[in-house]
Amino acid sequence: MTDTDCVAFLQWALPRLGLRWAGYRKVRRRVCKRIARRMRELGLCEAGRYRERLEADPSEWRALGTLCAIPISRFYRDREVFDALGAEVLPALARGAQHLECWSAGCASGEEPYTLALLWRLQLAPRFPDLGFRVLGTDVDARLLQRARAACYGAGSLAALPAAWRAQAFEQRGRLWCLREGFRARVELLPQDLLAELPDREFDVVLSRNLAFTYFDAEGARRALERIASRLRPGGALVIGVHERLPPPAADFEPWPGCRAIYRCNPRVSTSS
Numbered sequence: 001m002t003d004t005d006c007v008a009f010l011q012w013a014l015p016r017l018g019l020r021w022a023g024y025r026k027v028r029r030r031v032c033k034r035i036a037r038r039m040r041e042l043g044l045c046e047a048g049r050y051r052e053r054l055e056a057d058p059s060e061w062r063a064l065g066t067l068c069a070i071p072i073s074r075f076y077r078d079r080e081v082f083d084a085l086g087a088e089v090l091p092a093l094a095r096g097a098q099h100l101e102c103w104s105a106g107c108a109s110g111e112e113p114y115t116l117a118l119l120w121r122l123q124l125a126p127r128f129p130d131l132g133f134r135v136l137g138t139d140v141d142a143r144l145l146q147r148a149r150a151a152c153y154g155a156g157s158l159a160a161l162p163a164a165w166r167a168q169a170f171e172q173r174g175r176l177w178c179l180r181e182g183f184r185a186r187v188e189l190l191p192q193d194l195l196a197e198l199p200d201r202e203f204d205v206v207l208s209r210n211l212a213f214t215y216f217d218a219e220g221a222r223r224a225l226e227r228i229a230s231r232l233r234p235g236g237a238l239v240i241g242v243h244e245r246l247p248p249p250a251a252d253f254e255p256w257p258g259c260r261a262i263y264r265c266n267p268r269v270s271t272s273s
Contacts, residue, residue, distance in 0.1 A: 001036050005046075016061070017068060019068060020215060023215040024215070027072075035050070035067055070210075071139075072108075072210065073107075073108040075115050075118075076115050077209075079160055081239060081242065084256075086124060089256060089259060090120070093236070097204070098131065102136070102204065102206070103138070103205070103206045105212075106208060107137030108144050109144045109145075109153075113135040113148075114183070114184070116135045120186070133186055136189075136190065137190070140192065150178075151184055155175075158177055195216075195220060205239065208239070209240055213241065213245065225246060225250065229252050229253075234266070235265060236265045240263070
């Protein structure tokens, strides 16, 4: 399948999955390789034949949706965002609180929720020794969650992590770095589709980065924001990708002062589900 054929196929298929072609331009080759592999598994040699298979077999759309997931993640990704969380946002939310709940929506193989847990334990817990802190990571891809539960990563995934944190929190096993058990305790991992399911509790911080507001179509992004808002406590923080924008209308949110890609949930707005 040529690049031209794959682009034409994606421009046809992505809207039917509720996804935006614009979000896939730079990562299309990765997706095209997966689709080509799937076609070989099905004994199909042309994109047109795979399109016919999708039209005849609705269950194949689920497989295609999995192929279109883009799990790009690493520890401490976008350093300025986590620096702001550690210096400004989490301390502000912790003052006067008894516990903090965080949700990483679309957590892929776990780097993001584990980064939050490391940030809290190694930087902030000494300042708030009596405060409870938990992180929930959710993702639709069960294979990625399996990797997250194993919590072993290549050196490239840890490249942005402070060296002292890596030394304290990880042990090397061959070519992999594995998170020590004590640093996993605050993180729960669950299989969930953001547009179909929601956690059963509210959160002080929600991270939805480089997923809904990059790949979902306009309606899907709007619905995702509404659903996130329904689980975010008034005054809580929403963190998005540094190159993303909130879909309109986003009147429930205002930029967190001095922090890039972080928004405060308007405390005047009810967030009941």
